[in-house]
Amino acid sequence: MDAAVKSRPPPRAKATGVVLDSPRWLGPLFIGPAVLYIALLVGLPFVMALYYSVSNTTTGGQTLGYVGLKNFAGVIGTPKFQTALKNTFVFAAISQAIIIVLSHALALALKKDFRGKRLLRFFILLPWVAPISIGTIAWLWIFDSTYSVLNWTLRMAGLIHGQGFMWLGIPHLAMGSIIAVHVWRQLPLATVILLAGHGSIPQDIHDAAAVDGAGFWRHFFQVTLPLILPISLVALLFGLIFTFTDMIIIYNLTRGGPYDTTQVLASLAFYTGIAGGDLAEGAAIALFLFPLLLAVALAFLRIARRTEVI
Amino acid sequence: MATVEARGLKKYYGEIAAVDGVDLATKDGEFLVLLGPSGCGKTTLLRMIAGFEAPSAGELLIGGEIVNDLPPRARKIAMVFQSYALYPHMTVFGNIAFPLKAQRMDRAAIRKKVDWAAALFGIGHLLDRKPRALSGGERQRVALARAVVREPAVFLLDEPLSNLDAQLRASARDELQQFQRRIGTTTIYVTHDQVEAMGLGDRIVVMRAGVVRQIGTPRDIYHEPADTFVARFVGSPSMNLVRRDDYLLGFRPEHFLPRGVQGGGASAGFSFKVTRVEYLGADRLLYGTLAGFSDEKVIARLPSTVSVSIDAEKTYDFAVEEKELKFFDAKTELRVAARPL
Numbered sequence: 001m002d003a004a005v006k007s008r009p010p011p012r013a014k015a016t017g018v019v020l021d022s023p024r025w026l027g028p029l030f031i032g033p034a035v036l037y038i039a040l041l042v043g044l045p046f047v048m049a050l051y052y053s054v055s056n057t058t059t060g061g062q063t064l065g066y067v068g069l070k071n072f073a074g075v076i077g078t079p080k081f082q083t084a085l086k087n088t089f090v091f092a093a094i095s096q097a098i099i100i101v102l103s104h105a106l107a108l109a110l111k112k113d114f115r116g117k118r119l120l121r122f123f124i125l126l127p128w129v130a131p132i133s134i135g136t137i138a139w140l141w142i143f144d145s146t147y148s149v150l151n152w153t154l155r156m157a158g159l160i161h162g163q164g165f166m167w168l169g170i171p172h173l174a175m176g177s178i179i180a181v182h183v184w185r186q187l188p189l190a191t192v193i194l195l196a197g198h199g200s201i202p203q204d205i206h207d208a209a210a211v212d213g214a215g216f217w218r219h220f221f222q223v224t225l226p227l228i229l230p231i232s233l234v235a236l237l238f239g240l241i242f243t244f245t246d247m248i249i250i251y252n253l254t255r256g257g258p259y260d261t262t263q264v265l266a267s268l269a270f271y272t273g274i275a276g277g278d279l280a281e282g283a284a285i286a287l288f289l290f291p292l293l294l295a296v297a298l299a300f301l302r303i304a305r306r307t308e309v310i
Numbered sequence: 311m312a313t314v315e316a317r318g319l320k321k322y323y324g325e326i327a328a329v330d331g332v333d334l335a336t337k338d339g340e341f342l343v344l345l346g347p348s349g350c351g352k353t354t355l356l357r358m359i360a361g362f363e364a365p366s367a368g369e370l371l372i373g374g375e376i377v378n379d380l381p382p383r384a385r386k387i388a389m390v391f392q393s394y395a396l397y398p399h400m401t402v403f404g405n406i407a408f409p410l411k412a413q414r415m416d417r418a419a420i421r422k423k424v425d426w427a428a429a430l431f432g433i434g435h436l437l438d439r440k441p442r443a444l445s446g447g448e449r450q451r452v453a454l455a456r457a458v459v460r461e462p463a464v465f466l467l468d469e470p471l472s473n474l475d476a477q478l479r480a481s482a483r484d485e486l487q488q489f490q491r492r493i494g495t496t497t498i499y500v501t502h503d504q505v506e507a508m509g510l511g512d513r514i515v516v517m518r519a520g521v522v523r524q525i526g527t528p529r530d531i532y533h534e535p536a537d538t539f540v541a542r543f544v545g546s547p548s549m550n551l552v553r554r555d556d557y558l559l560g561f562r563p564e565h566f567l568p569r570g571v572q573g574g575g576a577s578a579g580f581s582f583k584v585t586r587v588e589y590l591g592a593d594r595l596l597y598g599t600l601a602g603f604s605d606e607k608v609i610a611r612l613p614s615t616v617s618v619s620i621d622a623e624k625t626y627d628f629a630v631e632e633k634e635l636k637f638f639d640a641k642t643e644l645r646v647a648a649r650p651l
Contacts, residue, residue, distance in 0.1 A: 204395035207362050212456070213383040213412035222408075226399040 052283035059277040071284035075272075080260050081285065084268040087175065088289070091264055092243040095182045099239055100232070102183070103190035108220070110191070111198050128188035136252035139181045143167035143253070171261035174254050178262055181249050186242065190235045197231030198224070230304040237300040244293055265289055312373030312386065312463035312496055313338050314359055319368035321354050321520075328354040330520035331368070339494040341487070343511035345501060347543070351520035352500045353468060359498060360466050361385050373463055383412070388457035389466040392473065394449045396441040402428075402452050403437040409460045427455040430489070447478050454486075458493065465490075465497040471506060483509055504544050508532065516540045535560075535636065538643040547595065547611065553604035553640060557649070560636040563595070563611035568618045569627040578635060578651050582610065582628040584620055596620055 019025045056067045075081050110121055127135055142149050144167075151164025168174045201224065209223045225232075247267035250256055256263035256271060263271070265285055273282015315335040321328045329351040336342045344352040357363045358370060361382035370377055377385050388409070396405050406427055410420045428434040431451040441449055450470060457465060470486075471479045487510055490497050501507055507514050508528040516524045516531060516539075524536035535541035541549040541560050549560045565572070569579055581601040588595040596610040610628060612620070620626065637646050 202393060202395065204391045204393045205397065207357075207360070207382075208389070208391060208395035208397070208456075209408075210362070210382040211360060211387060211389045212409040213460070214408070215383070215412070218412060223397060 049283045049287060052279050053287050054284075055280050057279045059274070059279055067280070071280050072288070075281055075284055075288075080263065080268065083260060084263040084265050084285075085288075087262060088244060088264040088266075090175070091179060091182070092240055095179045095186070095243055096236060096239050098179070098183050099186050099190050100236065102187055103194050103235065104225075104232075106187065106191045107194035107198055108224075110195060124191060125188045127185050128192075132185060132248050133252060135185065136181060136249055139177075139184075140168075140253060143177050168254050169258055171258060174258060174262045178249055178253055181253065182243065182246075185249065186239055190239060193231060193235040193238070194228060197228035200231075201227050233300050233304045237297060237304075240296060241293055244289055313340075313371075314342075314464055314496060314498060315371040315374075316355070316359075317369040317371070319355070319358060319370060320366045321351075321358060321363060322366045327520045329358065329365075332517075332520075332522050334515055334522060334525060336496050336498065337512075339496055341490050341497045341499065341510060341512045343499045343501060343507040343514045344517060345504060345507040345511075345514050345543075346517035347502060350517040352502075352515075352517050354520075355517070356466055356468055356498060356500045359464075360387060360389050386463040387466055388460065388462035388464075390450075390453045390457050390468065390470045392469040394441075394453040394470075394473075396449060396452055396456070398441050400440070401437065402433065402439050402441070402444070405441065405452055406437075406456045406459050409456065413460060423459055424455075427459040430458065431455045446474050447482065450474065450482060454489070458495075462495065465495050467497065467499040469501055469503075470499075472501075472503070479506075486510065504546070508544070516543065518543075534645075536645055538638050541636065541638070547609045549636070550606075550608045551638070552600055552606050552608060554602065554651075556640045557646065558638040558640055558643070559603070559651070560638060561630045561634055563609040564613075565630050565634040566608070566610040566628055567612065567616065567630075568620075569629040571616050571618065572629060572631050576632045577629040578632055579627060579629045581625055582608065583625045584622055587620060587622050594620070601625075 019029070051064075053071055054066060054068055056063055056065050056070075106124065110117065110124070141147060148164060148167060150167065151160070154160045155164060165173055167177050205223065205227070206219070209219045214223065245266050247264065247270055250262060250264060250267045251270070254262045256267050260268075265288060269282045269286035272285055273279050276282070313336050316332050319332045320330055332351075332355060334342075344355060346352045354363060358365050359372075361377070361380060361384075365378060372385055372387070397408065400408065403424055406424045407420050410423055415423070424437070425434065428437060431454055433448060433451050433455060436444060436448060436452070441452065444452065450473070453470065467486075471482050474482055483506060499507075499510060508531075511528055513525060513527055514531050515522055518539050524531060524540045526534070526536075531540060531544050535544065535549070538551055538558060538560070541551065545562060547563050549562055550566065551558050551560045553559075566580075566582075569577075582596075582598050583601065584596050584598040586597040588597070592614055594612040594614070594616075596612065597607055598610075599605045600608055612618075632648075635648065635651075637648055638644060639646050
């Protein structure tokens, strides 16, 4: 080939070559879409919500005036908000407590070798993978006031007589039902995270504990648990944030009822801001827990980083 | 004190036999080494003794009692792992105290015992540290201290020196042996390193493919190998094995010397064609072939005290003392009685 031609490539190819070879351009080029995505779909709505919460905007209205903390002040005193706030913490605390215990037990069980382990793991992961609406519709039937399979089972077992429970119609039962569905849905993810944590502990450590005479409880609480604590905290952090911000189960099961007794902040924000049209107040409710969640997230990540792993 | 005995011990993983009928018995207070190449079943055997793996067949006895169905913690054993398996979230004190806490010993007694074990291995000043702040040698001592602290009947050691550098390994080997002699606890030690095995063991169990090929003192294993596998596996360079008719003739490189150099006993002469000379300082290694035998490579190891000049591509008269000649059946590869050459 002609040397002169070879040394003078077409200008177009040269330009793309410069871009792809230079870290100055290549880096921004790769990271750009992600930044754009987050900025447009997370950052912008978040900033808008921040502003809405201190404005007097409504879904139908044209006004966007600044009203300071009036929305916060107005909403905090209402019984509806206080119930939702209390429910949010009850919902998060109870469901996470149950999930922690069950996911550890499940992870321990799934760690063992047995026939059909892979199939069982798949089934356990299903609630997380399946669309939540479909899952919740099945639960709606389970909790149905007339056709409740739960009532039927209890009746057949001779534990109750007559009509049975109105699972979603009585405040405490409704909350309990919501927690049950939430646990059912979140348990798989927590279990999978913990299984990964178990996988990172060398078998030798377990063998050493066995030789050293540790029984089941000592082995679990003094060896296994401390070693998967960092990853347990990550699972708990995910769970907490997810629980604090999720409303889909409540939306599908009770719509916050009966009489707003199962409303949590996330669902109350939706019903106030979107369904009720008061965008400003909805934003204020939604943002109410943001500082707390941020603090929780930072604290957890810090602990997880500090905790010593192998 | 206790002995460990295996009777027809087998372990199958599906169709594959990891341990295929092992019979052995330690003597009380003995240092027994399981030696063999990777995958020979020595670690599986050790793990069965520890109780981590259930035997597929056969019986295992510790202190005369059948322990097949006992969990590890009920077997009065202690184990040192290749990785040391220290609990990373506990201090050195916590690590050593763990087996005692599991015995529900009271605090004061635990303190006393831990101090005793730490002093034994010279790690008293490290008790507050976490394992990750220790060097390899220190970790190994902590692992040993954790093993001795509850005074087990049997020690199981799984290649505990393999993570140390060469220099440290030599001194650790020395310490390990002294320590074992002092406390006199029956010890089973797994290694693939024949030097370690020769240096440490009262007796050595040579394994291959799940089967015991020979059990004997280091001297027996080296000088009286039961078959060609043991002959080849132990010793470096390994034993020369050349074939003639239906037998294999074996002799160690250090016994294969120029005629006239070896001791006074009767000796057999060979015509040795040298192909290569390797100078190693203390020794010279001569590579070549023997006339009248199969053309397997033969090595002679001449100490530097033998100053005969040897050149490559020449043939010399070499000899081996007759008592150093070993004969093996060419088919079974087992040792057979000496015969005239």
